[in-house]
Amino acid sequence: MKIVVIGTGFVGLPHAAVLSEYGHEVHAYDIDAARIAAYQTGEAHEIERYVNEPGLPEVVADNLGRYLFFTTDITQIAEDGEVFFFCINTPPKRDGSTDMTYYFDAAHHLADLLARRPKKTRVVLVNKSTVPIGTARQLELIMREHGVENFGVASNPEFLAQGNAVEGSRRPDRVVVGADTPEDFQILRRLYSQFVNHVRIRYLETTPETAEAIKYMSNTLLLTYISFWNGVGARLAEALPNIRMEDLKIGVTSDARISTWGSYVSNGAGGSCFGKDIRSLIYQLNQAGRSTDILRAVYGINEYQKTYLIERAIHEAHFNFNQKTVALLGLAFKKRTNDMRDSAALRVVETLLSRGVRAIRAYDPLAMDEARRSWFNPDKNHLFERITYHETAKEAIEGTQALYISTDWEEFRGLARTIQTTVQPPYLVMDGRRMLPDYDMLVAAGYDYLPVGGQLLHGRPSDALAPAENGRAAASAPQPAAQPL
Structure with a gap:
């Protein structure tokens, strides 16, 4: 044809x-x-x-x-x-x-x-x-x-x-x-x-109308599932002691009626579809005079998720971002793409700049050119002059006082040793994708570790960790994602 x-x-x-x-x-x-x-x-x-x-x-x-x-x-x-x-x-x-x-x-x-x-x-x-x-x-x-x-x-x-x-x-x-x-x-x-x-x-x-509705329903239901895990599962593990996020996920999704997809908590879902489609569906239903309470809640949770680690860093870790240099690893909305549309990294950059950071040192395996050309362009906003782009994660981390992991690139899983050999504590690691399975190495060496779906772990020498603290660390430990977003 x-x-x-x-x-x-x-x-x-x-x-x-x-x-x-x-x-x-x-x-x-x-x-x-x-x-x-x-x-x-x-x-x-x-x-x-x-x-x-x-x-x-x-x-x-x-x-x-x-x-x-x-x-x-x-x-x-x-x-x-x-x-x-x-x-x-x-x-x-x-x-x-x-x-x-x-x-x-x-x-x-x-x-x-x-x-x-x-x-x-x-x-x-x-x-x-x-x-x-x-x-x-x-x-x-x-x-x-x-x-x-x-x-x-x-x-x-x-x-x-x-x-x-x-x-x-x-x-x-x-x-x-x-x-x-x-x-x-x-x-x-x-x-x-x-x-x-x-x-x-x-x-x-x-019918054409049913086909159009299937697309909106599908994307909205997927985002609802993601937001449930971020808005309920992650909050439980962050607020209450001794809850192991990965065990919680396994226990819940062992029920054949409950999907494992989307149960991996993160700093929010991005991309060209989820946010746009749920907002459009809210608008269409409002125009038809129908309630959209559940859709608004789902959208709100996902948007809040994109920056709340920064708020947690301020209130829980008492970290002052003013005049600090922060490494941002991951600009694409997820791994294996250079697409930055509705990426959590966009909101992270905006929030960090609003908090007065001196500089943001960015790295992404694929999305660097897209970031320079389309998004973080100084011609659009002079504050974007504070963003520099680097060839490796190690280079981006150099000279920083905090690190934010925003995208689930596999290469970020081995960063614990790189962090230790590149920067010294006091240092804050904000893990928006639970990418560091060996986080305990960092905590033992004095680095503060703040993961999505886990409690803040204050850095201290390994010999100072009491059994109770070891238990708390295990409860919050991130493990490799069974199903990344």
């Missing part, structure tokens, strides 16, 4: 690349000429400047020029495309509603082209982006307004986890297709023939 993917970001590029693996002729379109030029090289370092996903550059390179094509001109491919996917950024507005400006601009532009195509064969317009419930109907009205003939609209939401987008596209747990007519369902069955009647993958056909 001839497929057109409109938008080549974290959703559009993996979707286009994997569709091309199955032999479809895929044309990926974007108005960003620099981005398209980077993809057309087929070079990993160029592709990863924009989308960093394991295995993605190889898929692009293998299919480039055979089944996969990139363009900034949609005019020609609009004439004979069969299925058009909208993979367009839909950012949140201040009131939580969805900014559909880019989406509607693209829809009107495409409608104008489709209305003028000489062939009137059936086309299906598919929303892959997360869009408010009812958007498929708005898309239908736009097409009719421009005089487009013989078309159908559909919703086919993506459920990709960043850092696993290629494998998630190849082997999804479900494919949800919302359409109106048997003809459109048949076209999309042909497109997704490898998934129809699959023994493991659920292929669901429903």
